[in-house]
Amino acid sequence: MTISNEKREFKKRDAVKDMTSSTLSLHIDAFEKSIESKTDSSCESSIKNSITPLTSAIFEFPRQQNADARAPEVSSFRSSQRLLNPNAESFAEFSDRRISVAKRLRLVSLLNNGESLSSAARILGISITGARYARDRILQTGSVGNRKAASRVSQEYETNRFIEEQLRKHPRIKTKELRLKMADNGVEMSVRQLRFRISSLGYRWRKMKKVQVISKENQQKRLLARAFWEAEGYPFDRYLFVDECTVVLGRRQQFCWVKRGHRVPCQGRVSHGDGFHIYGGISWFGASQLLIWRSKSRMNSAFYCKHNIKDIVVPSQSLFPGGKFELAQDNHRAHISIDTHECLQKLGIRTYDWPPQSPEFNPIEYLWRDMKQFIAEHSPSSLEELKKLIEQFWYTKVTPEYCRTLIRQVIKNIKKSHDGLNHEKDTATEALYQK
Structure with missing residues (x-):
């Protein structure tokens, strides 16, 4: 022990x-x-x-x-x-992060005397970030004073009126461009101040929406189709909704200023880049197979009958009870040509005369939107990656329940179109459902 x-x-x-x-x-x-x-x-x-x-x-x-x-x-x-370690350099502790007007004046003096931004910040006992912000703000506004309070900003009617006029005339104008126009008009302010004023006026930077202009003749055709479907009880379980879509690399979306309560303006769609054409169909019972080919190859009637109908439409009969269905397609030239019409008659496939300029009546259009959003989130850098993403979305996301959700959505759109126009993006009210 x-x-x-x-x-x-x-x-x-x-x-x-x-x-x-x-x-x-x-x-x-x-x-x-x-x-x-x-x-x-x-x-x-x-x-x-x-x-x-x-x-x-x-x-x-x-x-x-x-x-x-x-x-x-x-x-x-x-x-x-x-x-x-007494020789270590001591850093200033900032009890108040605000930079006073006196320090801003001294900062300008130090910078004019040849001092660097870091040395001037050290002399004044402020952070380099604060010194840089103060310098940029002084250069933009031409003043070292404090910005006006929010209550006083709303009282500058002339400045606010000028900003609102510019936003109405040029809804796509960027904040920096608007600041330069205001400087030419004799009003100096920073980009941050300008954004605050734009926000106080009720404007927000929003993505532009795309809608189609519908002619008077096509409005009547849309109303006739709406009346027919309403009388039949919207029998969309007997349709095979088919369509083609083009997905390319490098497509960008534009934004613009929109005041609260106002409609978002439209923009033209410009195709660019290389990609793929996609053809497929959906029904109440699920989706068909998918056809993908390069976007440089155009689809004509011969191609449509040889590949699209025989490889996609005909095998889709197995989705429907008894194999009976009606083909719902838009008025593309290859869809309504004489050769296509004869091919469908030989195969015994019935079609429905779809109203023109009615993309919101076709549920597969929503599928293309979701697919493009899915591709944009993954940002493919090559055609091979793009094709894999297309197939991944189609064979994993497009389920029978997903197809039924899209079909229910287009039924709502048809009910909204009380005047033959596209009310897809409008809020549902009693006025929209009038007959």
Whole structure:
């Protein structure tokens, strides 16, 4: 028992000794580095002399003489390192992050005298980010004063009227362009101030919506189709909705300012880039197979009959009970040509005369929108990646329940079209459902 106790005491003394030497070496290394960074020889000698009492009394640390005492905490150790390093550059602590007008004036003076931005910030006791923001704001506004309060901004009727006139005339104008126009008109303000004023006027930067202009003749055809479907109880479970879509690389969306409560203006669609044509169909019972070919190859009647109808439409009969269905397609030239009509008659496939200019009546149009959104989220960089994303969406996302959801949506759109126009993006009200 005596020997084991002696061994235990011996191990405890070794552990204390190791902890003492390791902790002390860290203090000495930090202190010696601070001495080496000191260039003044006189100060160097005095600082080196201060090591002597520290190294001579290495076993006089009160906490380390007691083996039962806890090890020093990390916060205490870091604090001691700062105390042992007097040559380290001290950084200013900012009690108030606001930069006063006096400091802004002095900042301009220092910069004009050739001081760099970092040195000027150090002299003034402010952060470099704050100094950079103050400099840019002074350059944009031409003033070092504080911006006006929100209550006073709404009272500047002339400035607000000029901003609103420009936004109405040029809804796609960027904030920086508008700021330059205001500068030409004698009003100086920063981009941030201008954005605040635009927001206070009720404008928001929104994506432009795309709608189709419908002629009077086609409005009547849409109303006739609506009346027929309403009389039949919207029998959309017997239709195979087919359509083609083009997906290309590098398509971008434009944005514009729109005031709250106003309609979003339309934009023209411009096709560019290389990609794929896609053809497929959906029904109440699920989706058909998918046909993909390069966008450089155009679809004519011969191609449509040879590939689209025989490879996609005919096999889709298995989706319907008894194999009976009607083909619902738009008025593309290849869809309504004489050759296509004869081909469908030979195969015994019935078609429905779809009203022209009615994309919101066809549920597969919503599928194309979701597919393009899915592709945009993954940002393909090559045609191979683009094709994989198309197939992934079609065979994993397009389920029978998904198809039924789209069909229910187009039924709502048909009910909204009380005047033959496209009310797809309007909020449902009683006026929209009038007959």
